[in-house]
Amino acid sequence: MKYSTTLNVNGIDYPVEIEAERSLLSVVRTEIGLTGPKEGCDDSECGACMMLLDGKAVNSCSYLALQAQGHKITTIEGLSEGDDLHPLQANFLEQGGVQCGFCTPGMLISASALLQANPSPTEDEVRIALSGNLCRCTGYDGIVKAVLITAGELAAQGA
Amino acid sequence: MTVLRPATLAAALAARSEHPGALLVAGGTDAMVAINSGRLRAEVTVDLTGVGELASWSRSGSTIRIGSGLTYTRLIAELGDLCPGLAMASRTVGSPQIRNRGTVGGNVATASPAGDALPPLVAAGAVIELASTDGVRRVPIGAFLVGPKRSLLAPNELITAIELPVARGPQQFSKVGPRNAMVIAVCSLAVDVDVASRRVAVAIGSAGPTTLRALEAEAVASAAIDWTTGALGDADLARFAALVAQAARPIDDVRGTAAYRRHALAVLARRSLGWSLEALRRAVA
Ligand SMILES: Cc1cc2nc3c(=O)[nH]c(=O)nc-3n(C[C@H](O)[C@H](O)[C@H](O)COP(=O)(O)OP(=O)(O)OC[C@H]3O[C@@H](n4cnc5c(N)ncnc54)[C@H](O)[C@@H]3O)c2cc1C
Ligand code: FES
Ligand code: FES
Numbered sequence: 056m057k058y059s060t061t062l063n064v065n066g067i068d069y070p071v072e073i074e075a076e077r078s079l080l081s082v083v084r085t086e087i088g089l090t091g092p093k094e095g096c097d098d099s100e101c102g103a104c105m106m107l108l109d110g111k112a113v114n115s116c117s118y119l120a121l122q123a124q125g126h127k128i129t130t131i132e133g134l135s136e137g138d139d140l141h142p143l144q145a146n147f148l149e150q151g152g153v154q155c156g157f158c159t160p161g162m163l164i165s166a167s168a169l170l171q172a173n174p175s176p177t178e179d180e181v182r183i184a185l186s187g188n189l190c191r192c193t194g195y196d197g198i199v200k201a202v203l204i205t206a207g208e209l210a211a212q213g214a
Numbered sequence: 215m216t217v218l219r220p221a222t223l224a225a226a227l228a229a230r231s232e233h234p235g236a237l238l239v240a241g242g243t244d245a246m247v248a249i250n251s252g253r254l255r256a257e258v259t260v261d262l263t264g265v266g267e268l269a270s271w272s273r274s275g276s277t278i279r280i281g282s283g284l285t286y287t288r289l290i291a292e293l294g295d296l297c298p299g300l301a302m303a304s305r306t307v308g309s310p311q312i313r314n315r316g317t318v319g320g321n322v323a324t325a326s327p328a329g330d331a332l333p334p335l336v337a338a339g340a341v342i343e344l345a346s347t348d349g350v351r352r353v354p355i356g357a358f359l360v361g362p363k364r365s366l367l368a369p370n371e372l373i374t375a376i377e378l379p380v381a382r383g384p385q386q387f388s389k390v391g392p393r394n395a396m397v398i399a400v401c402s403l404a405v406d407v408d409v410a411s412r413r414v415a416v417a418i419g420s421a422g423p424t425t426l427r428a429l430e431a432e433a434v435a436s437a438a439i440d441w442t443t444g445a446l447g448d449a450d451l452a453r454f455a456a457l458v459a460q461a462a463r464p465i466d467d468v469r470g471t472a473a474y475r476r477h478a479l480a481v482l483a484r485r486s487l488g489w490s491l492e493a494l495r496r497a498v499a
Contacts, residue, residue, distance in 0.1 A: 056216065075215040075259060076249055097250050099243060100396065105311065112311045117246035119239065121217045122261055165311065186395030187309025 060124050064089065065133030079123050080104045080115040083130060091131035091160045102188030105161035106130050112168040131160035134167060142208055143167055146201035154192035162188050166202045175206050217259045223267045226260065226372060231347040233258040234369035240283050241315035244324050268374065276380045282319020282373040289318065297378060299334035299385030299404050306330055306389050309396050319373045325365040332425040333404035334387050336417035340378040346370045359424045383407035384490035390478045400470040403482040407490045412441045416483065421475045422463035431457035435487060444494035451484055458483035
């Protein structure tokens with residue numbers, strides 16, 4: 056049996072017809088067509104599928120799409136303003152926080168959730184915030200640096 | 215599969231009694247992994263995240279009542295002072311994203327021997343509140359947890375809350391695993407010191423069919439501690455640690471051998487009680 060529902064992704068309402076057991080990740084990728092969020096494991100282990108649900112990061116591979124009704128969903132596509140990169144994205148590029156790029160959408164989502172909740176994190180806090188995101192390429196250092204630099208930039212702008 | 219999304223506890227209980235085989239989903243961090251892997255099939259799923267009554271906690275006198283749907287993230291932020299042992303254990307669960315969704319009730323219902331919320335709840339003598347359309351019953355957690363992934367939860371019941379005393383003294387939780395995040399415990403240990411009744415309680419995780427108390431170790435420590443100063447001799451501390459290791463019933467599995475688990479538990483026991491008594495000495499000094 057299929058359910059008709061509406062999912063609000065990056066500020067846009069998408070009507071979808073889906074089976075109850077579908078994960079949010081599979082619906083966003085295949086019904087809505089936003090393929091930024093990746094499926095690395097489908098098991099909550101790798102973090103490549105991370106999305107914001109009302110501002111909090113969740114592993115969308117293990118979230119029922121139907122549970123997301125009525126919540127605001129943000130994917131990596133919602134982070135930049137058109138072609139203007141989010142400062143986190145710019146700093147990931149700058150600091151070598153991206154190599155193959157598979158983990159990057161999830162890393163950016165987890166990092167943006169962190170900076171929303173805690174605008175001036177310590178290095179330890181950054182590492183804890185990203186502990187559910189695996190990267191097979193970069194060794195994490197460039198990623199952690201990029202987040203810390205972004206926090207510093209945002210603080211300087213705010214001041 | 216059909217998904218029901220009750221908005222009130224009464225509606226959730228009605229759904230549960232109408233569809234006793236239904237899969238309950240709170241945070242979904244255990245349930246969805248099982249669905250994705252095809253290990254779990256359910257005709258009807260009941261999503262509990264819309265039931266606000268389950269997601270809150272309250273205090274009455276010296277008792278804390280934690281709604282089964284309280285997430286680890288909220289527990290850590292809001293109950294760190296009142297239930298420090300449970301908050302310490304909650305900080306070790308998964309990743310921040312898992313803690314945003316995972317609930318204490320889901321951990322109790324899963325009844326995994328490796329469930330990290332269980333040792334502090336067992337050590338504190340928590341009581342599980344179960345409800346159905348027939349009424350409410352309260353079961354001590356030690357009786358509720360029957361075996362690996364087996365509990366006294368009846369097919370028409372929900373876990374509505376977990377009750378435990380406000381900390382009566384220092385508490386500790388420690389866990390052994392290959393990484394600091396995203397690990398299932400190789401073994402874990404909770405210590406709960408009740409200063410007023412001069413009693414130490416210890417619970418062991420991931421080293422037996424279910425969470426275990428170490429009763430002999432508790433009796434030895436409770437009798438040997440000088441409760442006016444918080445002092446405990448090295449020999450007594452060593453004896454306590456050895457008795458904790460003896461109380462475990464570990465097996466060899468992919469995460470570790472039985473012998474390693476016993477060894478690690480003795481180390482955790484010695485350190486955890488040592489840290490607890492240090493805190494006690496600071497408090498009485
Ligand atoms: C990547 C990852 C890492 C993890 N790391 C840890 C860890 O470090 N330590 C640890 O202990 N666990 C860990 N877990 C397991 C899981 O996150 C916890 O057990 C969590 O507490 C489950 O809560 P939940 O709300 O997500 O449960 P759900 O998945 O929603 O439910 C779990 C089970 O409980 C039942 N249930 C839920 N609520 C109720 C209720 N109110 N009444 C009756 N039954 C109910 C469900 O039907 C289901 O059978 C991890 C899981 C993942 C995916
Ligand atoms: S795909 Fe979701 S965590 Fe790996
Ligand atoms: S850049 Fe390749 S996995 Fe992170």
